[in-house]
Amino acid sequence: MKKTYVSMQLNGEPVEFLAEPSQTLLECLRDTLHLTGTKEGCGDGNCGSCCVMLDGTLVTSCLVLGVEAEGRTVTTIEGIAAGQKLHPLQKAFIDHAALQCGICTPGFIVAAKALLDQEPDPSEERIRLWLANNLCRCTGYDKIVRAVQAAAKEIREEKQA
């Protein structure tokens, strides 16, 4: 099948690539653009390991076509840190041991950032509901929730300082 030209903003930079219409955004990110931070778990929208931001909205990139990204803005886990400085969520996941094998972690961090960007002080219940679209086989979730709470607190304090 003929490939289609796609141009988009990816983590703040313009990128161009060719995609077959049947390739998912996840495949384009990983296989064409070689950004392998975004993971594939289920491939059908249930596990959240492929979460990215598309025009500022959290989506599962396994259920988005690469060609749909034409003219759009995409942020992946690779775009979360400020250069060498980890985002407070990334740091909190390490400090709170909120990962074991780590395959779910990029999705959780992108999803949690989407929440904290709009709600700086979510309740524990809100965090758990928001992250219900993300599955983790290893941690039992509690440490993930604690890490998100700690990062939220740190971001609030940074803002006040």
Place this chain on the structure above:
Amino acid sequence: MKPFDYVAPTTLDEAVHALAGNPAARVLAGGTDLLAQMKGGRREAPLVVDVKRIPDLLSIRMEEGGLRLGAAVPCIRIATNADVRAQYPALAEVASLIGGTAIQGRASIGGNLCNAAPSADAVPLLIVLSAVARVAGPGGIREIAVEDFCVAPGKNALGEGEFLVDLFLPKPAAGFKAHYLRFIPRNEMDIAVVGVGVSATVTDGQITTARLALASVAPTPLFVREVTEALVGKAPSAEAIAGAAALAEAAAKPISDMRAPAEYRRHLCGVLSRRALTAVLQ
């Protein structure tokens, strides 16, 4: 996924042209049903027509007589829209019930309706809100009442080359309330074992409108017209509610599957109908 062609028209006319003469083409809204089905090999399409670049399908507009909801608006925008939350709170709630956050970033109410699953959570609510679907196609524009939209599992009333443009939800009268309740074994991210949508208007202590529709207990979302007849003209009371819930239970035609046996589903119809009716009538 099997290879296919992709187009993203920017006007209704372009979309009508793209679909014309291509009966196997599929419309793409949020893709949370369609792409999952195509990836799983349960659906094939030589052409995918992405309707998310057509402004009409992406707008939420308050009009004189009600709300016009673009067919492809993702649930997250519906759930956070101030007008929807103020005037159609049950719709905002159902939008935040479909899937999880990342699914809601893509899933549309129009897609939920067009996919025509018996378990679609938004459809019973659309029925009790008396929503009307506006459809475009080679013959122009026509309207379909939402209760007539789903005709069989996975089959809708759209003719060849037709697609859903938007849904019109009449403005709620004073004293109108609507509510959707579903039973799932977990708190989130599951398919309804049974869903019940209800609406009613109470004026001067008398029920003046009442509608009830069920999910997951028939081949299509089921509008239980008998409930309207049983309740209108009565005063809200526990007996009236019990009578209506019994009608809902009797109307259900559930099957047994891995989610629940038929008797359990029928029982749930009665319980959820009673609870949902109590919520809107008392």
